[in-house]
Amino acid sequence: MTTVTTAAPALARRRTRAARPWTLALALLLTAWFAVSALWPHLLAPDDPLALHLDSALAAPGPHHLLGTDEAGRDLYSRIVHGTAPSLAIGFGASLVSLALALVLGGLAALAARPVAAVVDRLVEVLFSFPSLLLALLLVALLGQSALTEAIAVGVGTAPGYARMVRGQILSVKGSPYVEAAVTLGHSRTRILRQHVLPNAVRPLVAVFALSVGQSIVWASSLSFLGLGVAPPSSEWGALLDAGRLYLTHAWWLTIVPGLVIVVLALTATTLGKHLQTSLERNDR
Amino acid sequence: MTLTSSPDGAAGATLDAGLEQAPPSRRARSVARRVAGRLVGAVVVLWGAATVAFLAQVALPGDRATIIFNTRAGQPIERTAQELAAVNAQYGLQHPVLVQYLDYLAGLLHGDLGRSYQQYRPVTQILGEQIGLTIVLTLAAIALAWVVMVVWVTLTAGRGPRTSAFGAAADTVTAALPHYWLGILLLLLFAQRLGWFPVISDGGPVGLVLPALTLAVPLAGFMGQATRTEFERALEQPFVVSARTRGSGDLGVRLRHVLRHSALPAVTLSGWALGATISGAVVVESVFTRRGIGSVLVGAVNSQDLPIVTGVVVLVAALYVVANLVVDLVHHLLDPRTETS
Numbered sequence: 001m002t003t004v005t006t007a008a009p010a011l012a013r014r015r016t017r018a019a020r021p022w023t024l025a026l027a028l029l030l031t032a033w034f035a036v037s038a039l040w041p042h043l044l045a046p047d048d049p050l051a052l053h054l055d056s057a058l059a060a061p062g063p064h065h066l067l068g069t070d071e072a073g074r075d076l077y078s079r080i081v082h083g084t085a086p087s088l089a090i091g092f093g094a095s096l097v098s099l100a101l102a103l104v105l106g107g108l109a110a111l112a113a114r115p116v117a118a119v120v121d122r123l124v125e126v127l128f129s130f131p132s133l134l135l136a137l138l139l140v141a142l143l144g145q146s147a148l149t150e151a152i153a154v155g156v157g158t159a160p161g162y163a164r165m166v167r168g169q170i171l172s173v174k175g176s177p178y179v180e181a182a183v184t185l186g187h188s189r190t191r192i193l194r195q196h197v198l199p200n201a202v203r204p205l206v207a208v209f210a211l212s213v214g215q216s217i218v219w220a221s222s223l224s225f226l227g228l229g230v231a232p233p234s235s236e237w238g239a240l241l242d243a244g245r246l247y248l249t250h251a252w253w254l255t256i257v258p259g260l261v262i263v264v265l266a267l268t269a270t271t272l273g274k275h276l277q278t279s280l281e282r283n284d285r
Numbered sequence: 286m287t288l289t290s291s292p293d294g295a296a297g298a299t300l301d302a303g304l305e306q307a308p309p310s311r312r313a314r315s316v317a318r319r320v321a322g323r324l325v326g327a328v329v330v331l332w333g334a335a336t337v338a339f340l341a342q343v344a345l346p347g348d349r350a351t352i353i354f355n356t357r358a359g360q361p362i363e364r365t366a367q368e369l370a371a372v373n374a375q376y377g378l379q380h381p382v383l384v385q386y387l388d389y390l391a392g393l394l395h396g397d398l399g400r401s402y403q404q405y406r407p408v409t410q411i412l413g414e415q416i417g418l419t420i421v422l423t424l425a426a427i428a429l430a431w432v433v434m435v436v437w438v439t440l441t442a443g444r445g446p447r448t449s450a451f452g453a454a455a456d457t458v459t460a461a462l463p464h465y466w467l468g469i470l471l472l473l474l475f476a477q478r479l480g481w482f483p484v485i486s487d488g489g490p491v492g493l494v495l496p497a498l499t500l501a502v503p504l505a506g507f508m509g510q511a512t513r514t515e516f517e518r519a520l521e522q523p524f525v526v527s528a529r530t531r532g533s534g535d536l537g538v539r540l541r542h543v544l545r546h547s548a549l550p551a552v553t554l555s556g557w558a559l560g561a562t563i564s565g566a567v568v569v570e571s572v573f574t575r576r577g578i579g580s581v582l583v584g585a586v587n588s589q590d591l592p593i594v595t596g597v598v599v600l601v602a603a604l605y606v607v608a609n610l611v612v613d614l615v616h617h618l619l620d621p622r623t624e625t626s
Contacts, residue, residue: 020450125326126333129605133564134598138341141586141594218463222568225465226583241465252473259466266461 027271034265037084045081049235050074058251068253070243076253080261083235087217087262090151090236094216095209097155098162103202105159106166110174111193124163132157132219140228147230150238154219162208170201207276214269221262237262323613327606332390334602338595339389342399345591349378356402356588376400398596403588408596412578416600419570419577423562425493426500427555433505434512434551439539442516453513459506464565468499468572486573496569500562508551508558515547522546549620556612560605 037044053073061068067076108120127135136157143149173179174197182192217237223229224238225245237258244254345352350372355361373379377388392399398408441452475495476484486492519525520543528538563578570579578597585593 122329122333126330126337126602129330129334129560129602130337130598131560131564131601133567134560134601137564137567137582137586138594138598141589141591142341142345144589214461218461222463222465225568226571226586228583228586248469248473249477255469256466256473259463259469263462263466266463267458270457270461 023271024275027268027275030264030268031272034084034088034268037081038088039085041082041084045075045078047075047078049078049082051078058247060251061253061257067257068251070251070254071247076240076257079235079240080237080258083237083240083258086147086230086234086236087220087238087265088213090147090154090220090230090238091213091217093148093151094154094158094220095212097152098159098212098216099205099209101156101159102162102166103205105163107170109163109167110170111197121167124160124167127160128164130157130160132161133222135160136219136223137228140223145228145230147234147236150220150223150229151216153223154216157219158212158215162212165208166201166205169204170197173197173200176200204277204280207273207280210269210273210276214266214273217262217269218266221259323610327610330606331599331603334599335390335393336386338599339386341595341598342591343382343385345589349376352589353402356590357405393599398599399592401585401590401593403585403590408592411581411593412596412600415576415578415581418575419563419566419579422493422496422500422566422569422575422577423559425497426504426562426566427558429497429501430504430508430558431551431555433501434509435544437505438509438512438516438547439536439544442513443520449517453510456506456509456513459502460510462503462506464499464503464568465572467502468496468569471495471499472572484573486575492573492575496566496573496575499569499572500565503565504558504562508554511550511554512547515550516543519543519546545619549616552612552615552619556605556609559608560601563601563604 033044041049051074053069053075055073056065056069057071057073059065059069059073061076065075065077067080069075070079105120105124109117109124111117112120130138132154134157136153139153139156140149143152179192179196182196187195220229221238221241224236224242227242229238229242230236240258241255241262244251244258247254342349348369350369351364353372353376354364354368370379377385380388389399396409398412400407401411404411437452437455441448441455443449444452472484472495476482482495483492486496520539524542525538528542529535533541566577567579567582569575570577571583581593582597584590
């Protein structure tokens with residue numbers, strides 16, 4: 001018994017390291033589905049997402065309406081499919097804002113001359129002490145409500161964590177043997193930065209980007225849920241959630257289903273991101 | 286603050302190098318320096334948070350006195366110079382920005398977070414009425430998250446490939462659950478369908494269960510991810526084998542030896558989690574119509590009542606700083622090796 005239990009962890013870790021193929025396959029399949037929904041929504045949901053069927057308002061999920069209808073009889077399935085593009089746009093926009101900021105702040109903290117680096121380092125530390133949602137709320141209070149502000153707010157809100165990550169990554173690359181070798185060879189500072197430090201520090205961010213898109217959509221939908229996101233006529237998932245809240249007690253599908261889609265998207269992004277991360281790490285070794 | 290302390294630190298380091306033969310005083314000094322360093326860091330974070338909060342108030346586009354009037358009235362109205370002057374005097378807006386900044390910092394030192402644009406009252410008073418309930422919820426959630434995480438990891442980590450993979454997958458999934466979604470699921474199931482808990486969470490302990498659980502589950506998953514890796518690594522350490530040869534049972538080894546070694550990352554995360562859980566509480570309070578800073582904050586964001594928003598920001602930054610000092614202490618108690626680092 002003892003030998004079995006002590007041997008098990010090593011085995012288990014090896015098993016989890018190599019991403020289980022069916023999880024990855026499922027994640028890829030879902031990614032394809034989300035991509036088609038975003039680019040050609042009419043292929044998956046030919047009906048007009050805003051068409052009103054007042055006679056079948058608040059219909060439960062069933063054969064006519066796969067995922068039910070809302071208070072104006074709009075088909076929830078169509079709305080979710082057509083809402084993919086705006087939701088992903090906010091997620092991608094926020095991630096771009098977040099990682100761009102993280103690169104600038106993290107890069108300065110790791111590479112700039114001492115006083116600048118120290119100041120930036122402290123600034124990141126200060127911003128990190130604010131929870132993402134709170135920082136995002138502060139920006140919404142300043143900039144007002146719109147899809148653009150939502151993306152900026154979520155992007156800025158999540159940036160400090162990534163900035164710390166970028167800083168750590170650059171510092172570890174800077175101390176690596178191949179950079180030392182390049183320094184010994186007498187290569188110029190800019191050449192070393194461009195050829196060695198930046199590519200190696202930026203590469204892991206590809207995986208982080210995937211993770212960030214999922215996280216951003218969750219944060220953005222939290223803002224929408226609080227009534228601080230995109231205005232309701234939009235089919236953006238957060239807006240659907242917010243609108244569905246009013247009918248929570250007798251039409252649960254209006255909140256549960258869009259929420260489930262957001263969870264599935266977040267998990268898909270996390271799975272892909274982690275897979276990218278481990279395969280990049282394996283290449284490094 | 287940093288400028289004055291860093292030369293001191295450098296001098297201390299060279300002094301220390303010369304006093305290699307006197308370990309006790311050196312050790313005391315290193316502890317003192319460590320504590321001083323932490324305190325300086327804490328002050329810098331607080332000062333930075335206050336500065337960000339002040340800049341945010343100044344950055345709101347437009348004339349602030351007019352904004353304050355419009356926020357109160359809920360609509361834009363032309364104001365006479367006399368009316369504006371009264372508001373300017375009340376909020377000290379007639380002074381240059383630098384003076385306003387210093388006034389704001391001085392106010393913070395006295396526990397004054399400014400005055401709400403909409404409610405005429407001091408922010409400290411408004412938040413003071415609500416923060417207690419939110420803190421109770423947050424602490425209950427963190428405690429619950431620890432219980433759930435420890436039980437789950439102890440039961441599933443290093444139990445053969447299937448159980449371990451299942452445990453890890455559960456961590457990943459729960460960590461990704463948005464608070465609003467989990468909250469609504471629990472609300473529909475346990476409050477509406479089964480009627481075990483009230484739909485609207487009042488101040489009572491029964492009403493606390495579902496909101497705390499909503500916050501705790503994703504946090505438990507998040508901490509579980511970090512703990513599980515350490516836990517499985519610790520299970521392979523020689524001290525586990527030696528404890529087993531002494532005849533300790535499996536559960537005893539896991540709880541007494543392995544857990545202590547693998548809890549460090551989760552302890553560190555808890556300090557960070559306090560702030561994140563407070564902002565999660567904003568969402569959860571909205572789901573369960575529970576009183577707390579959530580509704581105040583959302584209302585303030587909606588009406589651009591910035592002093593309240595920045596007041597919460599400063600307050601959370603302060604809690605973050607305190608929580609991290611506590612975490613540091615606990616870290617040190619669990620793992621005395623970190624003393625000199």
